[in-house]
Amino acid sequence: MTKLPLTLGFDTSGAYCAAALLRGTEVIASANEDMARGQAERIMPLIEEVLTAGGATWQDLSAIGVGIGPGNFTGIRISVAAARGLGLALRIPIVGVSHFEALALGYDAPVVCTVAAPRAKLYAQTMNDGTAAKAVLCDLDSLSLPDPTLKAAGLGSHAEQIADLTGGPVVAPQYSVEEAIARQAMLRMHDIDLQPPAPMYLRPADAAPSRHAAPVILAETQQ
Structure with missing residues (x-):
């Protein structure tokens, strides 16, 4: 019997932490928790809870999908950084999925x-x-x-x-955002032109410019 791929999708681009696990096309575990802050501390434990609920481990995964925005700057960076790290550690395809692609699936x-x-x-x-x-x-x-x-x-x-x-x-969307991201990853995991996920930022950051003077770059003195 052919082993069905196990695909994880997760997202923190909004005021939530969300993850879904697919075996083939079937959702075997998912979670979506509302939260305005704290995604950095919560996303990895949440993913591990979803994996455990699905009877899987990190090493069982065939591919990972991650939400790249648009949305909250910090939330997008959290997910994309986590996904890139997992891709390096697990050596599996990591697929960046925009919120628009998730909605339209x-x-x-x-x-x-x-x-x-x-x-x-x-x-x-x-x-x-x-x-x-x-x-x-x-x-x-x-x-x-x-x-x-x-x-x-x-x-x-x-x-x-x-x-x-x-x-x-x-x-209305046909799938929750986390399920749609996992499904997009399943569909695109074998794309030979697949690029590492990168944040989709459509506006400047809200951070105010620093009031401090720029650092002075000292010329190297010759000995």
Whole structure:
């Protein structure tokens, strides 16, 4: 009997810690915990709990999927750094999955995927419309919409507003974010062009510039 691949997906790009474990296409364990902070301390224990619930160990994994955003800067860095470390240690494929790819999984028709962003803005990307739509940070008034004849569906945080603009339906994600990330990893783990996961940042960091003077670089003195 062919051994089914065991795929882990996890994400901390929002106010949560989430992980799911698939054997083949079946979810055998998952967890999603709401939390505004503390993901750095919680994500690895959460993953280990999911592995234990699924009767698996790290060495059993065939591939890992990780959420790359857009979303919370710190949360994205936590997950991506963890995934890169695991890839080096386990020597298995690590697949970066955007929140848009997770939302759109299972839909073949055009959908405008949206994720809430700070300051009443949104992250958005049109999927499945036959073009290479770029992910953007915008507001509803400045969002570039697909061809009106496509009647693209609204999906995600601003689904109803998008549907009003496109004339399409409002649809819900077919999978939880953690399950969708694991499924994307399962589908893409054998991609020969697979690149290491990298954060998807669509806005500048909120950190204020330092008020201290820049360090002085001293020229090397000759002996």
